Amino acid sequence: MDGRNSVYTLKWQDDRLYLLDQTKLPIEHVDIECNTYEEVADAIRYMKVRGAPAIGVTAAYGIVLGAMEYMGDSDEAFLTHMDRVSRVLADTRPTAVNLFWAIERMMLVVHDNRDKSLDEVKNLLLDEAHKIMEEDIESNKNMGKFGQELLKDGDVILTHCNAGALATAGYGTALGVIRAAVDAGKDIKVYADETRPYLQGARLTAWELMEDDIPVTLITDNMAGYFMQKGAITGVIVGADRIAANGDVANKIGTYSVAVLANENKIPFYVAAPTSTFDLTLESGDRIPIEERDQKEVTHIQGRRIAPYNVKVKNPAFDITPNRYVRAIITEKGVAYPPYDESLAKLLAKN
Ligand code: MRU
Numbered sequence: 001m002d003g004r005n006s007v008y009t010l011k012w013q014d015d016r017l018y019l020l021d022q023t024k025l026p027i028e029h030v031d032i033e034c035n036t037y038e039e040v041a042d043a044i045r046y047m048k049v050r051g052a053p054a055i056g057v058t059a060a061y062g063i064v065l066g067a068m069e070y071m072g073d074s075d076e077a078f079l080t081h082m083d084r085v086s087r088v089l090a091d092t093r094p095t096a097v098n099l100f101w102a103i104e105r106m107m108l109v110v111h112d113n114r115d116k117s118l119d120e121v122k123n124l125l126l127d128e129a130h131k132i133m134e135e136d137i138e139s140n141k142n143m144g145k146f147g148q149e150l151l152k153d154g155d156v157i158l159t160h161c162n163a164g165a166l167a168t169a170g171y172g173t174a175l176g177v178i179r180a181a182v183d184a185g186k187d188i189k190v191y192a193d194e195t196r197p198y199l200q201g202a203r204l205t206a207w208e209l210m211e212d213d214i215p216v217t218l219i220t221d222n223m224a225g226y227f228m229q230k231g232a233i234t235g236v237i238v239g240a241d242r243i244a245a246n247g248d249v250a251n252k253i254g255t256y257s258v259a260v261l262a263n264e265n266k267i268p269f270y271v272a273a274p275t276s277t278f279d280l281t282l283e284s285g286d287r288i289p290i291e292e293r294d295q296k297e298v299t300h301i302q303g304r305r306i307a308p309y310n311v312k313v314k315n316p317a318f319d320i321t322p323n324r325y326v327r328a329i330i331t332e333k334g335v336a337y338p339p340y341d342e343s344l345a346k347l348l349a350k351n
Helices: 037-045 054-069 075-090 099-114 118-148 174-183 200-211 219-228 255-264 341-347
Strands: 010-013 016-020 031-034 155-158 190-193 216-218 235-238 243-246 248-254 269-272 316-322 328-331 334-336
Touching: 010 054, 010 118, 010 219, 016 054, 016 155, 031 054, 031 243, 037 054, 037 075, 054 075, 054 118, 075 099, 075 118, 099 118, 099 248, 118 174, 118 269, 118 328, 118 341, 155 174, 174 190, 174 269, 190 200, 190 255, 200 216, 216 219, 219 243, 219 255, 235 248, 243 255, 248 255, 255 316, 328 341, 334 341
Parallel strands: 155 190, 155 235, 190 216, 235 269, 269 328
Antiparallel strands: 010 016, 016 031, 243 248, 248 316, 328 334
């Protein structure tokens, strides 16, 4: 891959899907091998692979594995089997719309090719999954091209969670914009929020940027306001898991707080996301389903209990940033500005 990006997320090899196990990073670099669609579903559910575009691409290969597992010769039974495969994969995580987008796109291949042999359909599914993966990398590169124009030499950018190569098929969305700005010769420094409770910022973003020699400083989530107030941060870029028609953005829990702080401190807050993250069927962010995850993610750090036994816990994995805090949304088709109900629909209609 050209440009700065030495990290890989997933690869298809010898009829199997290999994922870099993100639960083990940055301490251990271990690949997991998925031979069945159930293994793929578990890898998504337990966040061995995570990040909206990455789980979409992974699910596409999950559909391929599901199709390859079918050994019968009845078209009807194949369709019933594939419906089950798509339901199991869709049932893993509810917020990132890229998951449902990719599954739907793959199932269209199944339904549109009912006149073909099962072997032909399996090959077409593999072609489609490769296409989804290649398109994801290409759209991240394009997002980088458009987004880097918003950054100036000397900028210090805060990011939250991991919206990098590890959250996509490669290059990244928010981190893709930063990579492109650095490749364009700009001096860019990054502050990475640690991103409690799952620590995607500390474990993944910090590691990924260091692998590419992009200067990064790790801070805890509650330090963001302090550094903004001191003038140490000149911009914020985050990714997204789902963007509603009015430009409300679902992203990792804590993003909303960062957006409010950025606005209070008159710092531009940008979102970088491919159009596969748009959900224009939802008028606003109110109806975006928010995943509630295991309480253990809050009561424990890396398997070690830090909270009292039996304490009441809440663990929403995402929050909604209202569109009024979002200066611009960077996509592979260009940059959208408010009012988003007009600009997002226009971008989506563009070829
Ligand atoms: O729970 P995660 O790690 O899957 O959440 C990931 C995020 O919130 C990312 O910011 C988002 O998916 C954009 S990734 C390009």
